Amino acid sequence: MSKDRAGSAEFLGLRDIAAHAGVSHMTVSRVIRRPETVAEPTRQRVLAAIEALGYVPNLAARDLVRGSSSFVCMVVSSLQNVFFAATVEGLVRGLDPLGLQVMLGDAGFSAEREARLVRGFVARRPAGVVLMGTDHAPETVRLLSRSRAPVVETWDLTRAPIGACVGFDNVAVGRLAARHFRAIGARRAVVLGRSTPRNRKRIAGFLAEAKEVGLAHARHVELADGHALRVGREALAGLLDQAADDRPDALFFVSDTLAIGALLEATRRGVAVPQEVAILGFGDHPLGPELTPSLSTITAPLEEMGHEAARLIAGALAGEDIRGRVFDLGLSLIARESTARAG
Amino acid sequence: MSKDRAGSAEFLGLRDIAAHAGVSHMTVSRVIRRPETVAEPTRQRVLAAIEALGYVPNLAARDLVRGSSSFVCMVVSSLQNVFFAATVEGLVRGLDPLGLQVMLGDAGFSAEREARLVRGFVARRPAGVVLMGTDHAPETVRLLSRSRAPVVETWDLTRAPIGACVGFDNVAVGRLAARHFRAIGARRAVVLGRSTPRNRKRIAGFLAEAKEVGLAHARHVELADGHALRVGREALAGLLDQAADDRPDALFFVSDTLAIGALLEATRRGVAVPQEVAILGFGDHPLGPELTPSLSTITAPLEEMGHEAARLIAGALAGEDIRGRVFDLGLSLIARESTARAG
DNA sequence: TTGAAAGCGCTAACAA
DNA sequence: TTGTTAGCGCTTTCAA
Numbered sequence: 001m002s003k004d005r006a007g008s009a010e011f012l013g014l015r016d017i018a019a020h021a022g023v024s025h026m027t028v029s030r031v032i033r034r035p036e037t038v039a040e041p042t043r044q045r046v047l048a049a050i051e052a053l054g055y056v057p058n059l060a061a062r063d064l065v066r067g068s069s070s071f072v073c074m075v076v077s078s079l080q081n082v083f084f085a086a087t088v089e090g091l092v093r094g095l096d097p098l099g100l101q102v103m104l105g106d107a108g109f110s111a112e113r114e115a116r117l118v119r120g121f122v123a124r125r126p127a128g129v130v131l132m133g134t135d136h137a138p139e140t141v142r143l144l145s146r147s148r149a150p151v152v153e154t155w156d157l158t159r160a161p162i163g164a165c166v167g168f169d170n171v172a173v174g175r176l177a178a179r180h181f182r183a184i185g186a187r188r189a190v191v192l193g194r195s196t197p198r199n200r201k202r203i204a205g206f207l208a209e210a211k212e213v214g215l216a217h218a219r220h221v222e223l224a225d226g227h228a229l230r231v232g233r234e235a236l237a238g239l240l241d242q243a244a245d246d247r248p249d250a251l252f253f254v255s256d257t258l259a260i261g262a263l264l265e266a267t268r269r270g271v272a273v274p275q276e277v278a279i280l281g282f283g284d285h286p287l288g289p290e291l292t293p294s295l296s297t298i299t300a301p302l303e304e305m306g307h308e309a310a311r312l313i314a315g316a317l318a319g320e321d322i323r324g325r326v327f328d329l330g331l332s333l334i335a336r337e338s339t340a341r342a343g
Numbered sequence: 344m345s346k347d348r349a350g351s352a353e354f355l356g357l358r359d360i361a362a363h364a365g366v367s368h369m370t371v372s373r374v375i376r377r378p379e380t381v382a383e384p385t386r387q388r389v390l391a392a393i394e395a396l397g398y399v400p401n402l403a404a405r406d407l408v409r410g411s412s413s414f415v416c417m418v419v420s421s422l423q424n425v426f427f428a429a430t431v432e433g434l435v436r437g438l439d440p441l442g443l444q445v446m447l448g449d450a451g452f453s454a455e456r457e458a459r460l461v462r463g464f465v466a467r468r469p470a471g472v473v474l475m476g477t478d479h480a481p482e483t484v485r486l487l488s489r490s491r492a493p494v495v496e497t498w499d500l501t502r503a504p505i506g507a508c509v510g511f512d513n514v515a516v517g518r519l520a521a522r523h524f525r526a527i528g529a530r531r532a533v534v535l536g537r538s539t540p541r542n543r544k545r546i547a548g549f550l551a552e553a554k555e556v557g558l559a560h561a562r563h564v565e566l567a568d569g570h571a572l573r574v575g576r577e578a579l580a581g582l583l584d585q586a587a588d589d590r591p592d593a594l595f596f597v598s599d600t601l602a603i604g605a606l607l608e609a610t611r612r613g614v615a616v617p618q619e620v621a622i623l624g625f626g627d628h629p630l631g632p633e634l635t636p637s638l639s640t641i642t643a644p645l646e647e648m649g650h651e652a653a654r655l656i657a658g659a660l661a662g663e664d665i666r667g668r669v670f671d672l673g674l675s676l677i678a679r680e681s682t683a684r685a686g
Numbered sequence: 687t688t689g690a691a692a693g694c695g696c697t698a699a700c701a702a
Numbered sequence: 703t704t705g706t707t708a709g710c711g712c713t714t715t716c717a718a
Contacts, residue, residue: 011410011468011491013695024705029697039703054489059466060406061696064710067354069403071446079432082425089422092449101463103414103446106435120444123402125354146397148354229633264633287630290572290607356711367689372713382687404712408694 012055021049032057063125068148071101072128072313073121077109083255083283083302084132087154090306091130098314100127109196111137122147128313130306134158134165135197150316150323152309156198157328164322166308168300168329170198174205176298176333177252177280182213184278184341186250192221192235192262193254202254202282217248223258232261240271249277250339256281256288256297263295263338278339293337301329355398364392375400406468411491414444415471415656416464420452426598426626426645427475430497433646434473437653441660443470452539454480465490471656473649477501477508478540493659493666495652499541500671507665509651511643511672513541517548519641519676520595520623525556527621527684529593535564535578535605536597545597545625560591566601575604583614592620593682599624599631599640606638606681621682636680644672 014025021028023042030038031046038046049055063069072095076084092102103126105117115137121129122143129149131140134156144151144162151163156170174191181189191206193199203220210218221239223231232253239248253259259281266273273279273293281288281297288295308327316322357368364371366385373381374389381389392398406412415438419427435445446469448460458480464472465486472492474483477499487494487505494506499513517534524532534549536542546563553561564582566574575596582591596602602624609616616622616636624631624640631638651670659665 011695015695025696026705027703030704033697037703042703054485056462056465056486056490058407058468058695060403060412060468061694061710063403064401064407064695064712065697067710079435080425080428082423085423085428089449092422092447099463101446101448101460103444104435105444106432117444119399120442122399125401125403142397143399147399227629229629233633260630261633264635268635286570286572287603290576290604292607292611354711358711368712369689370687372711373688376713380687385687401711404694404710406694407696407711408713410694 012053017049017053017055020053021045068125068127070127071103073103073126074130075105075107075114075117077107077132079106086302087306090303091310094307094310115139118143127317130154130309133198150313152312154305154309157326161326164312164325166305166327168331170201171205172331173282173298174202175209176331178206178209178215179213180333181250182215184339186278188217188248189215189250190219190221190248191252192223194223194225199254206252228255228257229261232258233265236262236265251277252280254282256283256285259295260287263291273338274340280339284334296336296339297334298331300331305329355396360392360396360398363396364388411468411470413470414446415473416446416469417473418448418450418457418460420450420475422449429645430649433649434653437650441657458482461486470660473497473652476541493656495655497648497652500669504669507655507668509648509670511674513544514548515674516625516641517545518552519674521549521552521558522556523676524593525558527682529621531560531591532558532593533562533564533591534595535566537566537568542597549595571598571600572604575601576608579605579608594620595623597625599626599628602638603630606634616681617683623682627677639679639682640677641674643674648672
């Protein structure tokens, strides 16, 4: 239980450096924050002292005075998901040149957990908060509305963002998929995914568009939670085991990972893709173009989304009012072999 | 540049709650930290005030007094890498029940960038610091040694850790691969990977063991930086284009992502795996078992590593001296189809 | 069980 | 250009 251990030096403060350099602590503070306001010889002496003593400022004190910190908090739905990781990376890279760091929380697709994380974040007076999705617990919204931190929601669009919103239209994702299936002449189109808030939009969009363009037999297959590759694989297996006359000929998975699982299973079973069944995913997984057949997919600029969130937060920090701004980053359909003329 | 905006309430302090509840601010502070030390009726009144006013404490002030914060900083080599993500997830999950959050930095495989991140982290007086790897800039080591925060290095082992170390033996990874190739009767074994510090160990281990077990023609092929799937694919293509008598029959890639790229390329080219060439990776990528042929791999408990790091930091926070502790979490070889009796 | 006083290490405002 | 003073919102210590 020994707390004082040899070798673990205590932290020095501004005043220690000041004493060593023969100036006041304010001069040291200035050298750190606005060196151009300090005379050259003085500055040199202070810098030498900082170097000699290995001084590292305590940002908690600065944060306390300023009432806000220099990091941005982000809640992700899952850290293991490569698609989310791309957005996180975009944010981290966009914030780095501004000297802002990122504090990450993993909500595991639970709005309650998200609220807990946000509460912890708000207690740190973050310079900004980035969320995934636009469906949040009332407490999350309340906490963030009261906080002064700029908030950016991502991965979806909403008419009433908490702060700003940079995302894409998940209903349009589903519609785009259905239109694509229509274009390749699919008869029995299916959308497969677990009913999370975002997925629900993709599913609804798919079913609505399918109806409108005359894909009469379109339906939704609910998927279980779990490891996406296996879930996708099992989903395909389940569909193939159905009576032949009810067998779908076009599958839209709400995520590429699911689609890849299905594609691999189809290959294994000798089911021809896209001839017997077309497969479409979402997210443009790096593996998609490498597979045989290559995977068609719908995607949004995932990394760019994080980058744009960083830009918005930077703007807010510079005094802009970003509230109410909603950016639709758009979608693209990448048609590869897995949906090449199914019918 | 307007700073005061309608609707964005200022934060309340302990004293505002105290005034509302008719107690001193100290009582409010106690209700938050040690409610059992406050009389029931008083506590109820205070809790009601907290609730009514939507009070969220300012942790920067607490951190300042205590000289240490309640988050753990982690530097990862890359956020997009699923293998690293597993360790991050383990850390986040292990820390969550302790009320500790994780601040992430992406070093992008640069020791300099790592040092910059660590400097920023140390300035926040973190409750702990987790690093990937055991090769760091001298400045990183200096900063962390002076800081009081417990440090845990991961993903490798070292005799002289900065604090504690939870990892696996990267030299043993290479040795295990070479032994496996020997066991399946490989003749011309190759290890492929970019020479990062960790990879260098795997490569050296592979070459050393290969020599010892009589794999005379073992050699290393340097890989470029870039998207791993493509790099792996191109590496395989390059080897196959070589004169047939120099063609390797067993490939150990330092990462599964590379190996998957190679495996897919082999399939595409009609090269039989493992008959013509055996392929082995590292990391147990979720896709490995789903491929045809399924991918053999060597792996360490990646998520467990993060979990163990969390446990060590928790121990340190409870007063344990964790410095000098080194844990080897061990390796396992998962032999699947891609290395089934090559020779 | 509660409160008063002191101060954590910084920054903002003002003075010299 | 540099220094002095007064806190930021908490927690620690000590007193009541």
